[in-house]
Amino acid sequence: MLIVEQAPNCQTLRVPVVKVFDGDGFLTKIEFPRHRETAEMTVRFGFIDAPEIGQLGGVEARDFLTSIIGGKSVDLVILTKMDTGGIVDKYGRIVAVPFLPGKSIPSPWVARATLPRNIELEMVVNGWAWVLDRYCPDEIYNHALRDAQQHQRGIWARDDNIHPWEYKKQRYRAKRQKAHRPEQPTLFHHASLREYCPSACGGREVIRSGKFGNFVGCSNFPNCRHSRKISNTVQSPVQTL
Missing domain, CATH: 2.40.50.90 (OB fold (Dihydrolipoamide Acetyltransferase, E2P))
Structure with missing residues (x-):
């Protein structure tokens, strides 16, 4: 040092x-x-x-x-x-x-x-x-x-x-980009989904994946068998069950 x-x-x-x-x-x-x-x-x-x-x-x-x-x-x-x-x-x-x-600093002769x-x-x-x-x-x-x-x-x-x-500028720009980034659709936030399952089982509608593609099902599956087709006007989200 x-x-x-x-x-x-x-x-x-x-x-x-x-x-x-x-x-x-x-x-x-x-x-x-x-x-x-x-x-x-x-x-x-x-x-x-x-x-x-x-x-x-x-x-x-x-x-x-x-x-x-x-x-x-x-x-x-x-x-x-x-x-x-x-x-x-x-x-x-x-x-x-x-x-x-x-x-x-003391010394034998004089303090320095x-x-x-x-x-x-x-x-x-x-x-x-x-x-x-x-x-x-x-x-x-x-x-x-x-x-x-x-x-x-x-x-x-x-x-x-x-x-x-x-470094501060880079962090600020990254924070702003993250704040303005559009929210990606998730399993429980999709335009075609209902907040509650129509079968009144206490679950909610989610996007599921089956043999013939994606469809709307219930979060309580397999206890609840509710299902329906996804509306053609709404794209399926990337995440599926």
């Missing part, structure tokens, strides 16, 4: 990591002293995009992030949304860049303090995230991305990975 030490260039807010959702977000608790209450909020990373859980590398990216910050506290550089001017996006998530605080670690850059350079160019991050992000691609780390070890936003 590659570590990226980088000090934040502005004031930060220290928060605990309650749960890691995926490779670019986690749940935290923020205290509001004025209201004397604590609220759970989701933090969304500002300049990177990790694979979705359902796509290639999604689970691995989440596990990698968990290994870095899981159960720890991080310092957030909170970003302001350019479109709204607020610190949360349309989903109510805080948009921020997380830093793992530095620590003092390590710099904070930029978690976004570590996700990118280790091959578990893309860079969101449209938000104009520092050029070091693109350097980290090219380095991960060149050395085939993480998702870049395979050629069949796709960007998360393209």
